[in-house]
Amino acid sequence: MSHEVEILLVEDSAEDAELTIRALRRNNLANEIHVSTDGVEALDFLFCRGVHADRTFTHPPRLVLLDLKLPKVDGLEVLRAIRADERTKAIPVVVLTLSKQHKDLVAGYNLGVSAYVQKPVDFEQFSEAVRQIGMFWMLINQPPPSSAFTASRTRGA
């Protein structure tokens, strides 16, 4: 259990990833954080296939931090895939992106995003935002129990 990934960070910018992880770590919000730098790898991770075929569905991440601008498959497509499958549908997904564009907000919420956060420009504010996100989703929020991912046990309707 201590090696289970707690947070999946889907972010193509290495700098943003590093700064985000630093903020999370410094506040002791998570130990195991996996970074996916593109949409395909993120989906492989979540769906236990490809390079991550050794993973199982029994331990989904407690939180997915999702950037929208990703190479190969973009953030909204990843979100759609997550929400479309019983085995992953219940995972909390927080969009963390530069974009404040109206259409992205609409699409995100229509696809069932759990929260939508625009990355602050200012570094201090950014760190603070990450801290608050981490605080809420890792400490305050109750994660979905494994029975929420029913299809991993029985064939659902």
Place this chain on the structure above:
Amino acid sequence: MTSSSKAIAACALLMVVCIGALSYWSEVRNDRDRGWVTRTLHVVEKLQALRIDITQCETGQRGYMLTGQDRYLELYRAGVDQVRQDMKELPDLTADNPREREAIKQLDPLIASRLAELNEGILVRKESGLLAGVEAVTRANNGERWMGQIAAQIGEMRDTEAGLLSSRLETAAASTRKIKVVIALGNTLAILILLIKYFVIQREIGKRNLAEASLKLSNEQLVRRTAELSETNIELESFAYSVAHDLRAPLRHIAGYSGVVVQDYGPRLDAEGLRFLGKITHSAKQMGRLVDDLLSLSQIGRQELSFEDTPLDVPLSQAMEDVAPEWAGRKVEWQVGELFRAECDSGLLKQVFVNLLSNAVKYTRKQEHAVIEVGQTRQNGERVVFVRDNGVGFEMQHAGKLFGVFQRLHKALDFEGTGVGLATVQRIIRRHGGRIWAEAELGRGATFFFTLSSPENKPREPAEVPLKEKKEKEEEMHVARS
């Protein structure tokens, strides 16, 4: 139609009408002349008949005188009846010709006398027999004399008539000829005029078509150019937005990593090292502000304005609240007058005030007793808002640069700033159809004036491209970059 064109048309019309009238009149004349001729012919014919009838009387009477046979008597009597008939008819035929009537009147007694004579002769024959009769005839040689006179008279009348007839025919022909010539000429002239008119019209049409064609061409060019400009405009603004947007992430990284270094390695650094890192962070923050200002500058062009009739005091007081932290702890005297109402976008006007007030606060920082005045005035009949401060001011000769992007009239050392604020303000004011300008004196202070247009004078917005389109463009540019 030009006036000369109208004149030509009028002429042609007149000509046609004249010809019509002339033709009609000519017809009437012709009818009358024909009438004359017919009558004259009748008269001549009647005179001829008269002569024959008289001759018949003579013949009948002579025959009877010679033979004493009744059939000659009957011939004579028939002749007399005819003559009487003729003499009755003649006056009617010449009813309108007094000269002829005179002639007939002269003829009448002659004929009457001759008939009387003939009758007498017959009576003598009847009573006294052939020899007496012959004697009577030869004795009265008046017969010839009468006959001669009658014949002469009739002949004269006939001649007169014939003369009249020929002269009338002559005049009729002449006038008909004249009229024909006039009609022909008139028609030719009318046709010529119409031809001229036709050519004139053709030329006018030609000119007009040319003008239309060139107008259409200009229009097309204009439309194309406007489309091009509009296109360029969108691209520029999308570019500006995209650039500003994309610059933010690296900025965060610069400031962020500097912060990280300070956090993790701070203790190991000396003062200089820390100072350098401070500079990095400071520069990144400055750039962040610049990017934000640029972003909002480019936003102004893209936003849809919502104009409402607002008293300007509202955005002013909101701005003053926003600016309050900037002069906290200082002594600033505010003189705020009442402002007029105007059709404006309240949010944007607030931005204008925030900017101007912020500047006023900033540039009076070195004053012991800062005075900032906001009010309204009238210049050249226009209502003007002004913001005046007694701060450091600037030299008027540089005033032209004030509103340029990135233009600053003070060293960054003395007064921080991005140099974008006033450019943004000017844009906003311009979009309201107004003007902004400044007056200042170095060391004494500066005053910024602006007007907003009245609703009637509000210029039409340049072809507003819908926001959606602009945002889509941005998307393209953003994606293209990453």
